[in-house]
Amino acid sequence: MSDFGWTEEQELARRMLRRWVTEKLEPATDALERCEVPPYELMRDLVRTFALADLARASFERAAARSAAPTEGESRGGVMGGGDAALQALLVIELCRVNPGFFMAFGASVGLAGGAIMARGTPEQRRRFGLPLVTMEQIGAWGMTEPGAGSDAFGAMRTVAREDGDGYLLSGQKTFITNAPFADLCVIYAKLARDGDQPEARPIHAFVVERGAPGFVQGPPMRKMGMHSSPTGELFLEEVRVPRDHLLGGEALVAARDGARDVFHGERTGMAPMALGIIERCLETALAYSQQRVTWGRPIAEYQLVQEKLARMFMHKQNVENLVWKQLALQRNRRSMSPAEASATKLYSARAATEVALDAVQLLGGNGYMQEFRVEQLARDAKLLQIGGGTDEIQIANIARWLCRD
Ligand SMILES: Cc1cc2nc3c(=O)[nH]c(=O)nc-3n(C[C@H](O)[C@H](O)[C@H](O)COP(=O)(O)OP(=O)(O)OC[C@H]3O[C@@H](n4cnc5c(N)ncnc54)[C@H](O)[C@@H]3O)c2cc1C
Numbered sequence: 503m504s505d506f507g508w509t510e511e512q513e514l515a516r517r518m519l520r521r522w523v524t525e526k527l528e529p530a531t532d533a534l535e536r537c538e539v540p541p542y543e544l545m546r547d548l549v550r551t552f553a554l555a556d557l558a559r560a561s562f563e564r565a566a567a568r569s570a571a572p573t574e575g576e577s578r579g580g581v582m583g584g585g586d587a588a589l590q591a592l593l594v595i596e597l598c599r600v601n602p603g604f605f606m607a608f609g610a611s612v613g614l615a616g617g618a619i620m621a622r623g624t625p626e627q628r629r630r631f632g633l634p635l636v637t638m639e640q641i642g643a644w645g646m647t648e649p650g651a652g653s654d655a656f657g658a659m660r661t662v663a664r665e666d667g668d669g670y671l672l673s674g675q676k677t678f679i680t681n682a683p684f685a686d687l688c689v690i691y692a693k694l695a696r697d698g699d700q701p702e703a704r705p706i707h708a709f710v711v712e713r714g715a716p717g718f719v720q721g722p723p724m725r726k727m728g729m730h731s732s733p734t735g736e737l738f739l740e741e742v743r744v745p746r747d748h749l750l751g752g753e754a755l756v757a758a759r760d761g762a763r764d765v766f767h768g769e770r771t772g773m774a775p776m777a778l779g780i781i782e783r784c785l786e787t788a789l790a791y792s793q794q795r796v797t798w799g800r801p802i803a804e805y806q807l808v809q810e811k812l813a814r815m816f817m818h819k820q821n822v823e824n825l826v827w828k829q830l831a832l833q834r835n836r837r838s839m840s841p842a843e844a845s846a847t848k849l850y851s852a853r854a855a856t857e858v859a860l861d862a863v864q865l866l867g868g869n870g871y872m873q874e875f876r877v878e879q880l881a882r883d884a885k886l887l888q889i890g891g892g893t894d895e896i897q898i899a900n901i902a903r904w905l906c907r908d
Contacts, residue, residue, distance in 0.1 A: 506827050512588055519596040522551055531601050534731035535879065537723060540684055541607045541731050546638055548608075555637035562633055566625065587833045591775040591826055598779025600876075602883040603731030605776065606890075610680035610732070611635055615642025615689045617768060618708060624752040631687060631710050643685035645676035645737050652678075653896050655691075656706055661739065663692040663709060670694075670749065672709060672742040682735035683723045687712045689750065690739065708750040717742040728882030769891035770848040771839055774825045777851035777887055780880050781822055784862035785815040787877055791866050802865075811861045818854035825851060842904035845897040852887035852894065859884040 508516065526547060533539050549555050597605040616635035619642075620628055634640040651658035661674025672692055682688070688711045693704035711718055721736035746753060789812060792803035802808045825847050832838055839847060859881035863870035870877050888894045 506824070508588070508592070512592060515589055516592045516596060518552075519593060522548060523596050523600050526551075527597065527600050527604060531604075531731065531879075534601065534604060537730055537733070540733055541604050542638075542641055542684065544604070545608050545611075549638045555639075558636045559633070562628075562636065566629070569625070587830055591830060594772070594775035595779040595782065595826075598776045599783040600779075601731050602776055602780060602880070602886075603729035605779075606729055606886070607681055607732040609772070610644055611642040611685070612638070613768065613772065614644035614680075615685075615687070618644060618689050619710070619750065622708065622750050624747075626747065627710070627750060627752070635687070640686035641681055641684055643679050643681040643688040643737070645679045645682070645688050645690045647678050648675055649677050653893060659691065659693055659706060661690065661692040662695045662704070663707065664695050666743070669743050669745045670709065672711065672739045672744060674739050676737040676739075678724070678734055679737055680732055680734055682720055682737050683733045685713065685720065688720075688737060690737070709744050710748045710750060711739070711742060711744060715742050715744070727885060728879070729886050767838070767841065767844050770844040770897070771829050773848045773887050773891060774822055774829060774851040777855035777884070778819070778822045778826055780855040780884050781815065781819045781858045784858045784877055784880055785812070785819055787875060788812060788815060788862040788865045791869070791875075795867075808865060811865050815858045815861060818858050822851050822854055840904065842901045845892070845900040845904075848887075848891065849894055849897040849901070852884070855884040855887055856881070 526544060530539075530544055534541055534544075594605055594609070597608070612635060616632055619632035619635065623632055635642040646655050648655075648658070648660055650660060659674075661672065661676065663670040663672050672690060674692060676682070676690065679688070690709050690711050691706055692709060693701075694707050695701070695704055713720065717740040719738040719740075721738065723733040723735055726734060789803075792808050792812065793801050795802050803812070829839065829847070838844075859877060862877040863881050866875055866877060869875050873879065892900075
């Protein structure tokens with residue numbers, strides 16, 4: 503792609519993705535949104551249709567041959583575009599035009615859980631636990647948040663891991679975890695406790711916990727405002743024994759806290775394509791509707807109050823699109839956004855998506871409030887972007903802290 507715009511090849515890929523979304527995801531969305539079926543079989547269909555597992559496996563083996571951890575593009579992007587960041591972004595945009603919840607479940611498994619293992623795991627862990635996630639053979643969940651520890655996830659964390667013989671015993675509780683009810687394996691963050699240590703000095707590490715481990719309970723899907731296609735749940739750990747090789751990064755004890763920060767960074771910049779998908783679809787729906795809906799003998803698009811909404815939607819679309827392209831340009835040059843830029847990208851994109859989706863509901867009047875036109879679903883889904891991966895308020899605090907640093 504050029505710095506601002508998609509290449510012809512990428513446009514072609516986009517049309518192919520849109521065909522799959524129109525033929526497979528749109529017709530399934532009512533059942534997914536009513537939680538009648540989990541999203542995983544359809545995800546596997548997506549992966550099969552575009553041979554994404556083969557691409558993921560190939561990029562994994564390339565990295566393994568270099569004896570290196572896969573790059574962010576390779577690990578997160580393996581299944582989501584063969585390591586090509588632009589194709590990965592297009593996949594997110596196209597899925598989120600119709601069903602952001604479906605993408606969230608997909609992204610949490612491949613990008614959060616799979617990405618954490620690929621970025622931080624030992625070569626054995628990457629092959630054993632990471633590869634099945636990035637090829638979608640298994641479903642993953644990424645467990646950081648706890649009932650008492652959300653925004654202050656590290657400081658207030660209560661989940662502990664105690665060394666015990668040839669392994670660790672994990673105890674604690676996680677909540678609001680995407681894919682928790684159905685995940686085959688979960689990346690669980692815990693404070694490592696040692697005899698006689700000070701609780702506040704305990705380092706945070708990530709552990710792989712597999713479905714069915716004694717003492718490990720995966721709660722049922724929670725009912726929520728939006729993102730219904732994405733199952734969310736609690737995880738309960740009562741003295742769950744994991745072998746030493748389930749400590750992510752191995753006994754060398756990499757700083758899982760930094761690893762979690764990497765994932766947060768990726769989650770923040772990764773929200774812009776999600777927001778763009780929502781914004782694109784809402785603008786298109788609102789534009790078409792306002793040109794055909796007539797009041798007092800004129801299409802509503804001719805009224806200035808309606809035009810103001812359409813113009814703001816277009817402005818947000820342009821800005822978020824530019825943020826996506828900036829992110830891609832940086833990645834091409836092996837650079838990344840600063841923490842403040844990543845927070846500002848998330849803050850702006852999430853707010854823009856919510857505003858645009860709610861304006862689309864308003865512009866469609868009664869029809870906007872009905873499920874048929876889909877904008878009410880996108881509005882409920884968009885709101886999550888302001889909460890998950892760090893709330894708006896936390897992004898503001900991050901930006902201010904960075905601006906005011908020494
Ligand atoms: C659908 C869904 C899926 C999720 N998926 C996952 C997942 O897969 N894995 C995972 O680990 N987590 C997940 N989360 C959790 C999510 O990351 C947290 O909900 C989020 O970080 C906020 O934490 P909290 O809910 O505890 O809110 P709190 O931290 O309790 O915040 C409550 C309010 O207080 C504000 N606030 C808090 N501290 C400050 C401050 N210092 N200054 C100003 N305002 C402040 C917040 O902005 C917010 O408005 C998910 C959440 C949802 C809703």
